[in-house]
Amino acid sequence: MSVHSEIPQPDLSYAMEKARPADYTENGFYGRDIISVRQFNRENLKYIFRVAEEMRSMVERFGSADLLQGKVLANLFYEPSTRTSSSFSAAMQRLGGRVIAINEVVYSSVAKGESLPDTVRTLECYADVIVLRHPEVGAAAIAAHYARKPVINAGDGVGEHPTQALLDLFTIQEELGQIDGLKVAMVGDLKYGRTVHSLTRLLCLYDVDLYFVSPDILRMPAEILEEVKEAGLDYTETSDIHDVIRDVDVLYVTRVQKERFTDLSQYEAVKDCYIVDPELMALAKEKMIVMHPFPRVGEISYAVDDDPRAAYFRQMVNGMYIRMALLAAVLGKA
Numbered sequence: 001m002s003v004h005s006e007i008p009q010p011d012l013s014y015a016m017e018k019a020r021p022a023d024y025t026e027n028g029f030y031g032r033d034i035i036s037v038r039q040f041n042r043e044n045l046k047y048i049f050r051v052a053e054e055m056r057s058m059v060e061r062f063g064s065a066d067l068l069q070g071k072v073l074a075n076l077f078y079e080p081s082t083r084t085s086s087s088f089s090a091a092m093q094r095l096g097g098r099v100i101a102i103n104e105v106v107y108s109s110v111a112k113g114e115s116l117p118d119t120v121r122t123l124e125c126y127a128d129v130i131v132l133r134h135p136e137v138g139a140a141a142i143a144a145h146y147a148r149k150p151v152i153n154a155g156d157g158v159g160e161h162p163t164q165a166l167l168d169l170f171t172i173q174e175e176l177g178q179i180d181g182l183k184v185a186m187v188g189d190l191k192y193g194r195t196v197h198s199l200t201r202l203l204c205l206y207d208v209d210l211y212f213v214s215p216d217i218l219r220m221p222a223e224i225l226e227e228v229k230e231a232g233l234d235y236t237e238t239s240d241i242h243d244v245i246r247d248v249d250v251l252y253v254t255r256v257q258k259e260r261f262t263d264l265s266q267y268e269a270v271k272d273c274y275i276v277d278p279e280l281m282a283l284a285k286e287k288m289i290v291m292h293p294f295p296r297v298g299e300i301s302y303a304v305d306d307d308p309r310a311a312y313f314r315q316m317v318n319g320m321y322i323r324m325a326l327l328a329a330v331l332g333k334a
């Protein structure tokens with residue numbers, strides 16, 4: 001499963017080049033990889049969100065379209081996934097395309113020791129776009145280096161999860177009608193949670209106040225805090241959710257990422273650090289939303305699900321529209 005050391009390692013300045021804020025807006029996504037949220041700016045986000053809105057109304061009216069008829073997506077997942085893999089698959093199928101699903105790499109030649117570059121160079125012989133989830137930071141950039149077809153990063157270890165961050169931001173915009181001026185709290189595992197890394201970077205493009213709520217051992221990585229500072233944003237770190245619950249417009253809750261811990265006793269010590277329940281929600285504003293990338297493993301009690309402020313299932317639906325927009329964009333059909 002690892003990016004083998006004997007494989008010639010690409011010059012990763014290539015990945016950084018790709019990660020620069022793109023000055024392209026409309027169909028400038030055609031043929032491009034989506035590796036990092038750093039490729040987005042307010043202009044091209046507006047464009048993707050507009051296409052996602054169009055996808056929503058198309059699905060609501062007709063269910064599907066034939067925009068990507070004849071196109072094939074390879075969905076290559078080296079780590080477990082429910083929402084990302086099935087929403088990419090649904091997105092492709094609702095646009096009339098087909099999907100090669102490799103969710104269990106144990107049943108593919110990866111189990112025989114095949115390298116990531118060889119796997120992606122094989123899949124692009126059959127598919128027009130590759131969606132990749134991999135446990136190692138930088139794996140998507142390496143795959144993109146080797147592949148001629150577009151690669152979309154569906155999570156690279158503790159690195160980034162750009163498509164999740166896009167759907168998160170889209171959800172905030174749809175639910176609250178704005179992004180500028182909001183107070184956004186991220187809660188839980190900010191060290192290993194790739195979704196909060198990507199979302200924080202995207203929010204640096206807006207005028208928001210950020211609150212990072214975590215146990216001491218799971219604080220937001222220093223380099224991301226540095227980026228927040230460089231963007232000129234205010235942020236507050238705390239371990240007590242009660243410090244923020246009354247003020248925030250967005251409460252973005254995350255799971256403690258058990259699979260990233262080397263010492264499981266540390267995981268045990270922090271795993272139940274925050275539980276969002278009706279009692280806590282009683283302290284929150286009337287107009288605010290609770291989000292979660294899911295899976296939840298106890299951080300939000302089921303009793304919160306009927307609260308109209310619980311936006312996490314609506315957030316999942318948005319994931320499909322955003323991924324439809326991205327697939328259409330990179331395949332030149334948006």
Ligand code: ASP
Nearest residue numbers: 155194195255293294295
């Ligand atoms: N599904 C999200 C991810 O793949 C969040 C999580 O696993 O906790 O990063």
